[in-house]
Each structure stands twice: as structure tokens, then as C-alpha cells.
Amino acid sequence: MVNSKFEMTKAFTRQDYLGRPSTLCKGCGHNSISNMIISACYELEIPPEKFVKFSGIGCSSKSAAYFLERSFGFNGLHGRMPSLAEGALFADISLKGIGISGDGDTANIGLGQFKHLARRNVPLVYIVENNGVYGLTKGQFSATAEQGLKLKRQGKNPYLPVDIAMEAIGANASFVARSFAGDPKQVKELIKAAISHEGTAILDIISPCVTFNNQDYSLHSYSWGKGHEAPLHELEFVPPRDEITIDDFERGTLREVTMHDGSVILFKKLERDYDPTNRTEAIRLLEEAIRRNWLITGLLYVDPNTPNIFEMYSMGKKPLNRLPPEKIRPNTNTLEKINQSFR
Amino acid sequence: MISKGINWGRYLDIDKDGIPYRTVPGNMHPKASYFARGTGHDEYAHYCEDPEEWERNLDRLRKKLDSAKNFTPVPILANEAGNQIGLISYGSTDMAVNEVIDQFSEDGVSIDYMRIRALPFNKSVDEFLLHHEHIFIVECNRDGQMKDILAKQYPQFAVKLISISHLDGLSLSAEWINKEISKHL
Numbered sequence: 183m184v185n186s187k188f189e190m191t192k193a194f195t196r197q198d199y200l201g202r203p204s205t206l207c208k209g210c211g212h213n214s215i216s217n218m219i220i221s222a223c224y225e226l227e228i229p230p231e232k233f234v235k236f237s238g239i240g241c242s243s244k245s246a247a248y249f250l251e252r253s254f255g256f257n258g259l260h261g262r263m264p265s266l267a268e269g270a271l272f273a274d275i276s277l278k279g280i281g282i283s284g285d286g287d288t289a290n291i292g293l294g295q296f297k298h299l300a301r302r303n304v305p306l307v308y309i310v311e312n313n314g315v316y317g318l319t320k321g322q323f324s325a326t327a328e329q330g331l332k333l334k335r336q337g338k339n340p341y342l343p344v345d346i347a348m349e350a351i352g353a354n355a356s357f358v359a360r361s362f363a364g365d366p367k368q369v370k371e372l373i374k375a376a377i378s379h380e381g382t383a384i385l386d387i388i389s390p391c392v393t394f395n396n397q398d399y400s401l402h403s404y405s406w407g408k409g410h411e412a413p414l415h416e417l418e419f420v421p422p423r424d425e426i427t428i429d430d431f432e433r434g435t436l437r438e439v440t441m442h443d444g445s446v447i448l449f450k451k452l453e454r455d456y457d458p459t460n461r462t463e464a465i466r467l468l469e470e471a472i473r474r475n476w477l478i479t480g481l482l483y484v485d486p487n488t489p490n491i492f493e494m495y496s497m498g499k500k501p502l503n504r505l506p507p508e509k510i511r512p513n514t515n516t517l518e519k520i521n522q523s524f525r
Numbered sequence: 526m527i528s529k530g531i532n533w534g535r536y537l538d539i540d541k542d543g544i545p546y547r548t549v550p551g552n553m554h555p556k557a558s559y560f561a562r563g564t565g566h567d568e569y570a571h572y573c574e575d576p577e578e579w580e581r582n583l584d585r586l587r588k589k590l591d592s593a594k595n596f597t598p599v600p601i602l603a604n605e606a607g608n609q610i611g612l613i614s615y616g617s618t619d620m621a622v623n624e625v626i627d628q629f630s631e632d633g634v635s636i637d638y639m640r641i642r643a644l645p646f647n648k649s650v651d652e653f654l655l656h657h658e659h660i661f662i663v664e665c666n667r668d669g670q671m672k673d674i675l676a677k678q679y680p681q682f683a684v685k686l687i688s689i690s691h692l693d694g695l696s697l698s699a700e701w702i703n704k705e706i707s708k709h710l
Contacts, residue, residue, distance in 0.1 A: 198555075202571060231553045239563070247560050247572065254550040255560035274551045503551055 196224045201248040211363030211389030211404075212242055212311045216249045218366050219280065219309075222373040223250065226421060234270060234277045238263040238292060241318050241391070242284030242311035250280075261292025264299035267306050268491070274501040275492050278377060279306040286316050289325035289344040300355035303381035303490045307373065310346050310384070311363075313391035314402035321394030328401045333394065346386040347482055348468050351461060356488040357383035358464065359481045362407045363390065368479060374419035375481065378445045381490040388477065407477055414458075414467075414480030416450040441486045449481070458484050527556050534569040535559040536582060543588030590645050597643035600650060608635045611657030612706075613650075613675070615641045617696055618665055624699035625706065634710065636661075641671070646678065654682040661706055667692040 199220045204213050223233065235255035237243035243263070246255050258266040263281050271279050288296045288310045299306065314327040323336055325344040332338050350358045357379045359372045369387060376383035388407055390396045396403045415437070422444035437449040439459060449458065457463060464483040471478040502510060512520065526546060527533045533556065536545050545568075548557040559570040567573040568582070603623070614622045619640055626636050639653045654660060654675070660682075662672040669688035676683040689705045691697060 205572065229553070231555065231558065234550045235560070247562065251560075252555050252558050254548075254552075254558045255562075257560065257562040257564075270550060277550055501551060503549065 194224065194227065194229065196220065198252060199224045199230050199250055201246075201251045204245070204248040206241055206245065206248075207317075207391075207393050209392040210241070211313065211387075211391070212245045213248070214363045214366055215309065215311055215369060215387055215389055216245050218370040219249045219373055222370050222377065225370075226374055226377060228278065228377070232276070232278055233280055234274075235280050235282065236263045236267040236270070236306075237282040238284070238287035239318075240284040240287050240316065241313075242282055242389075243287060244318075245311065246280075246282045253280075261287050261290070262295060263287065263292065264295040264304070264306075264308075268299060268302070268304045271304060271306065272492075272497075273503045275305075275497055275499075276501050279304075280377075281306050281308045283308065283310050284324075285310060285312040285314060285326040285346070286324040289346055289349070293325075293344070293349070297349060297353040300350050300353035300382050300384060303354075303356050303488055303494075305380050305490050305492070306382055307376040307379075308382060308384050309373075309376075310386045311389040312346060312386055312402065313389050313395055314343075314400065315391050315395040317391045317394055321391070326402075327395075331395075331400060345468060345472065347384070348465070350384040350386070351464055351468070351483055354488075355384050355483070356381040356485045357481075358386075358483045359384070359479075360386045360388070360477075361479045362388045362411050362477060364404050364407050365411060365413070365479060368413065368417070371417050371419050372481065374421075375417070375441070375445075375447045375484075378419065378421075378441045378443055379484070379486065380442045381488055401475075401477075410475060410477045412471070412476040412478050413452055414449075414454070414456045414478060414482070415452055417481060418448045418450075420446045420448060439481075439484055439486065447481065447484070456480070458482065461485075527554050533557075534567075535561075536566065536570060536585070537568040538585050538588070541588075542592040543585050543590075544592055545585075594645050594647055597645065597647060599647045600642055600653070601640045602649070602653070603638040603640070605637045605639075606635055607656070608637045609658040610634070610636045610710075611653060611660040612636050612638045612663060613641060613653070613660060613671070614638070614663040615671060616665070618663055618702075621697050621699045621702055622663055625702045628699065628703055629706075644674070646675075650675075651679070654679055654685065658685065659687060659709070660685050661687050661689050661709070663689045663697070663702055663706075665692060665697050666690045 206212055230250050230252035233250055233253040235246045235253055237246040237257050239260035263283055267279050267281050312326055315324055316322045323339045327339045329342050347358050347360045361369045361372050388402055390402055390404045398405045435451040439447045458481045461483055565573050565579055567578045626638055629636055664671045669690035672686050672688040676686055687709055
């Protein structure tokens with residue numbers, strides 16, 4: 183089988199997508215997410231060398247070493263993963279970027295970069311492993327910690343939280359999802375859909391920190407997530423090569439969104455009939471979720487047709503890093519003409 | 526290299542010049558990738574806290590800096606006429622320095638000029654320091670840091686170095702450089 187967007191020279195095994203052994207705490211939600219990235223990439227049959235990984239700083243950002251060892255990766259500065267990814271992906275548009283960030287890396291120090299990446303629609307799977315604390319520095323509150331949360335040695339959080347999905351939609355992101363590390367099947371399907379998306383795909387994944395923020399009352403804990411998760415739909419990603427069968431779904435209960443590459447995301451209606459292409463509804467629902475204390479999960483919003491940054495700049499198909507110098511640098515005469523035109 | 530079965534690592538010094546070979550994203554060889562990280566790492570870019578690995582990497586970096594002397598942009602020599610007075614400068618002071626050299630030349634004082642373009646210093650810097658009796662280091666800098674770097678690296682020539690440095694937010698003017706150098710002539 184060959185994924186339509188990428189060359190395939192041989193069959194891969196799941197082993198080909200593994201990373202280094204994790205040094206994170208046992209039970210950390212980030213490990214579960216890493217496993218789902220491995221599974222999603224393997225099931226999509228995309229060669230691991232076609233991915234490039236980016237991360238900022240934090241426990242989340244360390245996890246980029248724990249999957250896809252055969253992909254290049256870069257652990258950048260705190261909160262600066264987006265600009266790193268944007269530059270690298272501009273240099274080689276044939277690669278698929280996966281960015282791994284955390285709530286501190288994205289919603290605190292990196293909020294500006296996060297929002298500008300989203301509005302530029304840089305083709306990047308942007309996963310926020312959101313646990314509400316700075317685990318790497320012993321559990322200080324991050325910007326996504328809920329108001330009133332009490333943590334050992336930190337006291338009570340006086341501030342209202344930043345809602346990453348809301349910020350993404352506010353920044354005109356073209357793909358916004360929320361999920362829960364305790365729901366690996368949904369995480370995997372969302373990652374597959376995000377990889378297929380040709381713009382910025384934001385996945386805000388609640389990923390409990392078992393060491394510093396896993397108390398039953400915490401909005402980022404396993405028990406709270408399991409008790410309050412409200413999936414919008416059951417979703418299934420169907421790659422372009424596969425025929426859609428709806429044996430498992432009753433007719434009239436399905437929604438479909440066709441992605442740019444011909445793949446389809448199938449949404450099975452659960453309690454509510456949610457339209458993930460309706461931005462206004464996504465904002466309304468997120469507001470309602472805040473009021474009602476729901477952990478809404480699923481694909482909140484998608485617009486597969488928003489032009490991405492490479493389309494905005496009319497980039498050629500050949501990656502810049504494969505072009506010879508004479509193709510990317512004006513010769514002396516041309517440069518002189520350009521300079522003269524400014525005099 | 527990797528295809529030929531040579532053991533490659535991002536920080537592995539294969540040919541002993543301290544400068545490892547690098548692969549870039551887009552290279553599709555299964556062994557070409559590496560994870561560039563901010564923490565300690567071994568020669569294969571894997572996370573590592575082993576003190577011996579750490580020391581080996583730092584020693585390699587020293588060797589890399591030494592090797593880099595042969596590859597960094599060479600200084601530009603202007604008006605090299607075997608004069609006793611030399612002038613070293615760098616960056617945006619270049620135009621003002623050239624003007625000053627012309628001014629002194631009109632007054633019958635000939636100065637050799639070397640514009641440094643990179644650190645670590647190329648071998649030609651050693652030569653320039655060796656063959657001049659008085660060397661003015663002209664720089665747009667509060668502390669005269671280039672002079673300090675040269676003095677530290679070439680202590681045998683430190684007494685020849687005369688710092689002409691100034692920082693007020695504007696480029697150095699030929700008038701100011703001329704006035705300061707004249708105090709020493």
C-alpha cells in the first residue's frame with residue numbers, strides 16, 4: 183500500500199516508527215500520546231523519514247525523542263517551536279512536520295508564536311500535551327491550570343486559565359481538536375486526520391502529570407478526565423486509498439469531511455449532532471463546556487480548504503533545499519538591476 | 526558515507542578534525558536522522574549524562590575551533606606595505622578606518638590595515654601582529670573587547686596593542702579615530 187502523498191519504497195513495521203526509551207514518569211500521559219503518534223504514522227504507511235519533529239522546552243518537548251527515531255528532530259527554545267518549524271518546513275515543503283509542545287511552552291511563553299503559526303496556517307501537526315503544570319521544574323502552575331486549583335507547595339492558583347482550543351480558533355486555525363490521553367483511540371484518529379490536514383492542525387490533548395497534578399479534583403487528572411469527558415462524536419479517519427464502508431454506522435448518523443488529499447474524516451453522531459465545519463458553533467460549544475465543566479473532546483473545527491502558507495507564497499513543488507544556488511540567488515547583474523531600481 | 530557502511534554519528538569525529546559531518550532533513554536514508562537537543566548527548570545525539578562522553582564532546586569542540594581557523598573567512602589586508610604601524614579593525618568601522626588611513630598617508634604616515642572577518646583568528650593575524658611594532662585596534666565597542674581577545678590569544682604581542690574604542694550609539698567617525706590615534710604618534 184502507498185500513501186498518496188508520499189513515496190513508499192517498502193513495507194514498514196511498527197518497529198520502524200519507534201523512538202528512544204522514554205525517561206518520563208511511569209503513567210505520564212505524554213507516553214500514551216507518543217505511542218499513538220507511532221501507531222498513527224505506522225497505520226498511515228508514511229515513511230518515517232518523511233516526518234520532521236519539532237519541540238520547545240518541557241516534559242512534553244522531551245517526548246519528541248520517544249517516537250520516530252528515523253525522523254529528524256529539533257528541540258528548540260522555550261515557546262519558540264513554531265518559528266523553528268515554520269523555517270524548516272519552508273526549506274523543505276516535502277516533509278510533514280510534527281510539533282510537540284506543552285501548556286507552558288504554548289500558553290505561557292509561546293502564546294505569541296502559537297497564535298501567529300495558526301493564522302499563517304503553516305502545515306504542521308501541533309500537539310499540545312496539556313497537563314496544567316510545569317512538571318520539569320517541579321510542578322508550578324501553568325497558564326492552563328484552572329482557577330482555584332490547589333497544589334502542594336504552590337498554594338492556590340488565583341488566575342483564570344487560557345483555553346488553548348479557544349485561542350487556536352480565535353487565531354483562525356484551520357483544524358482544532360481537543361482530546362484526552364486516556365482516550366488513545368480518539369487521540370490516534372485525530373492525529374491521522376491532523377497529518378492529512380494541509381495547514382496548521384492544533385491538538386490540545388489533556389495529558390495528566392502523574393507526579394504533580396493528578397489529584398481527583400484537578401481538571402487535568404485521569405480520574406477527572408474519565409468522569410467528565412464528553413466526546414462530540416466517534417470519529418474515524420479514512421485514508422484516500424481506502425473505500426469508505428459504513429457497515430458500522432447507521433445511515434443518517436454520519437457526517438463526512440473530505441480533506442484536501444482525498445481522505446475523509448467520518449463523524450458518528452453521539453448525543454448531539456455537531457458540525458465541525460461551523461466555527462461559530464465551535465466557539466459557542468467551548469464556552470458552554472467551560473460553564474458546565476465538560477471535557478469536550480473531538481474535532482472541534484476544521485476547514486480543509488483554507489490556503490496554507492506555502493500556497494499564499496506560491497511556493498514551487500521542488501523544496502528550496504534541493505534547488506541549486508543559481509535558482510535561489512540572483513546573479514550579480516540581476517542583483518545590480520534590483521539595487522538600481524531602488525535608487 | 527552512511528551508504529558505504531561508515532559508522533556515522535552527528536557528533537562523531539570521523540576524520541579527527543573535530544568537525545563532524547552533518548545530515549539535513551530531507552535525507553531519506555534510515556540512518557541519517559538525529560534529534561538535535563539542548564541537553565547533554567553522546568556522539569550519536571542521544572540523551573546522555575555520562576561525564577566521559579561530556580568531556581569528550583567538549584574536547585572535540587576545542588579541536589573544532591582550532592580546525593575552524595583554516596575555514597573561516599580570511600582577514601582582508603589593505604595598504605600592506607611593510608610599515609611599522611598596523612591597524613586592526615572589523616565590521617562597520619571599515620569605511621571610517623579607510624578614510625583615516627588616507628588622511629595619515631597625506632601627512633606622510635603610512636599605516637597597514639587588516640580587517641578581521643571571523644573568529645577564531647586566521648593564521649594571517651599571527652603574521653600581522655608579528656611584523657608590526659605598534660598596532661591600533663579600532664572598534665566600536667565600550668570595552669575594547671577585540672583588543673582583549675587578541676591580547677589573551679597572543680600574550681607575546683599584547684604590549685604592541687593599543688585600544689582605540691568608543692561606543693556612543695553612533696558609528697565611529699574618521700575624525701574621532703584620527704584624533705585618538707594622533708595622541709599616540
